[in-house]
Amino acid sequence: MEGEFTNIIKVWVSVFASLSYCYLIARRIPKGKLRLLSLIPNFCLFFIVPLKFSSFHLRGFTALFLAWLANFKLLLFAFGQGPLSLDPPMPLIPFIFVASLPIKTKNQSPTPIDSSKDNPSPLSTLMNYAIKVILLAVVIRSYDYEQYFHPRILGFLYCCHIYFCVEITLATVAYMARLILGLELEPTFKEPYLSTSLQDFWSRRWNLMVPKILHPTVYEPTRCLATHLLGNESESVPRILAILNTFLVSGLMHELLFFYIGCWHPTWKTMFYFVLHGSCLAAEIAAKKALANRWQLHPAVSCLLVNGFLVVTVSWLLLSEFVRYLLVTHGISEFKALVGFI
Template sequence: MSKKPVMVDPEIQALTEIWLTAIVSLIFCHQIAARIPSGAARLLSVLPVIYLFPPLPLRLSSIHLGGPTIFYLVWLGNFKLLLFSFNQGPLSATPPLALLRFISVGLLPIKTKQTPSPESSSDHKRPILLPLKCGLLAVIVALYKYREFLHPYLITALYCCHVYLGVELILSITALPARALLGVELEPQFDEPYLATSLQDFWGRRWNLMVTSILRPTVYHPVRRISTRILGRSSWALAPAILATFLVSGLMHEVIYYYMSRASPTWEVTGFFVLHGVCVAAEVALKKAVGGRWQLHRAVSGTLTVGFAVVTGAWLFFPQVTRNGIDTRAINEYSMIARFIAERVGHNLISTS
């Protein structure tokens, strides 16, 4: 009796083909481009890969499959390849990275620790916090069923928590196989941003540190060197570098929004990041002016920091998400995932009984 052919979901098939293409591209970079002298010549050799990555995620329609793929390939992956062209960044090392490590670092939101350190108290807390955050995200998703009865301010707060928990958990899940395969210690991807005591602390030391680690060498340091030559070693030289970094981050978020919505950008999310860039630059200048002579209590500064992020997020970050129905599609996908898991579990229970 012949078996029925296994039907593969088109989205999963597209995802598989995209990532196989990305892996082959990184093998090319490791085996061929790495042998070319750094600079313009190596940049020309990796340009086909840099041009290849942006159209790949256009084949995906799922928020939870497309979102990470866009982030990993179009943003992080291409920025890492640009640095690699000039013998900088995480893909350039002495001695050269092994192939598996090169591919993992190039395609995934991970950064290996240069000097592994003894486990700190925060490291011990992470295995405990991870299931708690998973449970909290599940509660938030369950509350969406009652959105029509919830106050808009509460929905905004739920969206803020959802973005934080969702991004951190996806990045953490992605890092698990890489950590197991490579057998190395990885840098944290988030550092409890709700404990931030300033915008500089929030964006520079706690929120999505994978983005921070790639924007520093690609945008912040080059612009700071240029502004220092022009303005000298003053606090004013920092402002252009900070503003340029936040501007690039805003533009890359516009790209991600376009992929997920296919709608023309309205530049609100760029405005969100530019506003925060201006505030961070002002905060840095103020800190240099007053030194350590005056400082708010961390309970006050922390509340103001998180509150400012939430309020400006409701004003500028989320409108493009809600206007284009990205939030509704993401919530519906959670329901589909839950049904799929329930059906699989039920099928397995029946087959084993």
């Protein structure tokens, strides 16, 4: 564990130096192909540094932060777009934090934000995450008795494990960044288990920093290209193509994350999972447009259906990879090692 802390220091010192170069030098290069060429060393570095860690938790989250999100932000930055290309430019330290972490300051949002919904009281937020930490501990402890659980119950526990682990980690990172920067940040999760549709889940509730970066880098370019090629006669076809391509890219990036986590050859089940969800989301949007709000399910029923679909597809396509490579077992041992170190 001590060696991993040394690796953390080395990795983030290199990230700090790399992003300082982007801010002090690359930013002065005219946006476009020249700036993109100047950022190639940064792209390469961010693809390599996750492999520095032996812990698959650290490899996975570092790959999400740097190999995926940071590289996509730098791609937008190369063409004068995205959260790193504000006018006037943000100071150096916020630039580094926004570039390297899954955070977004609220003043970057082009749409008004309802403070009553996005700013719950500190006490309620604390209680919310305290409950989730306790539930994660209960889930991890329950693995000691997994031989007594039905496989479907065990699959449900794995889903809870992934959700609690990802949300608590990203919320902790965002909280620390907010303390250091002194800025209000947009939430990373909005209670995804309350989703009433796939569109609600993927666009408004689950790991919001990912759709916020996929929208300008994949969705909008695909939609504009499809509109240019197909004309303006049909708005729905370019939108559906953009959705499918966005989920395709997301599937590819998740395959890359799983390569970092387990260092195994892809089986493409993860890709199929996201293609399936993208297709279902496109069908859902088309159905909503066809029905035009003439008929809809009760929110409680739709919430149960969405969560059931998510649990079934995750158990079918994603958890089999975790079980196959014993990542759950390794993950529990890493949690216990961290607790022992603390």
